Amino acid sequence: MTVKIVIGHRLGKGQAVADGIRAAGAVPVLIPGPGADMKVGDVMAAEGAALGISFCGSGGAGAVTARTRYGHDIAFGLRSAQAGVTAVQEGRTVLGFGFLDTEELGYQVAEALLRKLGEPA
Amino acid sequence: MTGMERVAALVERLAAVVAAGDDPVTEADRRDLARLLPLIAERAAAERLAFDDERGLALAVHALGFVRRVRCGHHLDALDAALAEELAPRLLAAARTAIDTYCAPLGFCARDAEVLLLALHLAMARQGGPGNRPTPRQGSTA
Numbered sequence: 001m002t003v004k005i006v007i008g009h010r011l012g013k014g015q016a017v018a019d020g021i022r023a024a025g026a027v028p029v030l031i032p033g034p035g036a037d038m039k040v041g042d043v044m045a046a047e048g049a050a051l052g053i054s055f056c057g058s059g060g061a062g063a064v065t066a067r068t069r070y071g072h073d074i075a076f077g078l079r080s081a082q083a084g085v086t087a088v089q090e091g092r093t094v095l096g097f098g099f100l101d102t103e104e105l106g107y108q109v110a111e112a113l114l115r116k117l118g119e120p121a
Numbered sequence: 122m123t124g125m126e127r128v129a130a131l132v133e134r135l136a137a138v139v140a141a142g143d144d145p146v147t148e149a150d151r152r153d154l155a156r157l158l159p160l161i162a163e164r165a166a167a168e169r170l171a172f173d174d175e176r177g178l179a180l181a182v183h184a185l186g187f188v189r190r191v192r193c194g195h196h197l198d199a200l201d202a203a204l205a206e207e208l209a210p211r212l213l214a215a216a217r218t219a220i221d222t223y224c225a226p227l228g229f230c231a232r233d234a235e236v237l238l239l240a241l242h243l244a245m246a247r248q249g250g251p252g253n254r255p256t257p258r259q260g261s262t263a
Contacts, residue, residue: 034241035241056238057187061179061183065179099197
C-alpha cells in the first residue's frame with residue numbers, strides 16, 4: 001500500500017524532508033510555493049494522504065487550518081524529529097513544526113508512521 | 122462587536138483549538154496576545170487588509186508562538202532575504218511597526234525573520250477571503 005505524506009512549508013521549501021520520507025519508504029507530496037503550509041489539509045484530502053507536515057515560523061498555522069477545515073488531530077509547535085515521532089505514535093495526523101527542513105525529520109516521522117500502520121519500512 | 126471584543130473572541134477560538142494539545146494557551150499568553158493582536162489589527166486596517174475567520178486563526182497561532190518566543194528571548198534563525206523582495210515593502214513596514222511597538226516596552230529587539238513571517242500572514246490576508254481557498258490537487262509527488 002502506498003503511504004503518502006504531504007509537506008507544506010511556509011517558504012516553499014521541504015525538499016530535504018521529502019527526501020527523508022522517500023528514503024523511509026513512504027511517498028512525499030511536496031506542495032510548491034510560499035504559503036504552502038496553509039494548504040496541507042486540502043492536499044491531504046485530495047491525495048488521500050495519511051499524514052501532513054506543516055512548517056512555519058511558529059509551527060502552527062497550517063496545522064490549525066487543517067484542523068478547522070478537516071478536523072485533523074494535530075500537534076504543533078514541534079521542534080525536533082523525536083517530537084514528531086511521538087506525535088505520530090499518539091495518532092496525530094497533522095504535525096506543525098518550526099522551520100526544520102531536514103532529511104532526518106522526514107525519515108524518522110515516515111518510519112514511525114509506517115510502523116504504526118503496519119507497513120514495512 | 123468592538124475591536125477588543127473581536128480580539129477576545131479570537132483568543133478564545135485559539136484557546137479552544139489548542140486546548141487538547143500539549144501546550145495550551147496560558148494566562149500569560151492571553152495577556153500578551155491582548156496587547157499584540159490589536160497592534161497587528163491596527164496595521165492591517167491601515168493597509169485595508171481583512172482576515173477571515175480561518176486566516177485570523179492562523180495569524181493568532183503565529184502570534185501565540187511569537188509572544189512565547191519574546192517571553193523566553195528566543196530568536197528564529199535568519200530566513201532567505203530573497204523572500205522579502207517578493208513582498209510589498211509596505212507590508213514589511215506594517216509588520217515591523219506592529220512588532221516593534223509590541224517589543225519596545227519589553228526591551229526585545231525582534232529580528233527580520235519575525236517581520237518577514239508576520240508580513241507573509243498579512244500578504245495572505247490580502248489575497249485570502251471566503252471563496253478563495255486553494256484548489257485541491259496542488260501537490261506534486263516529490
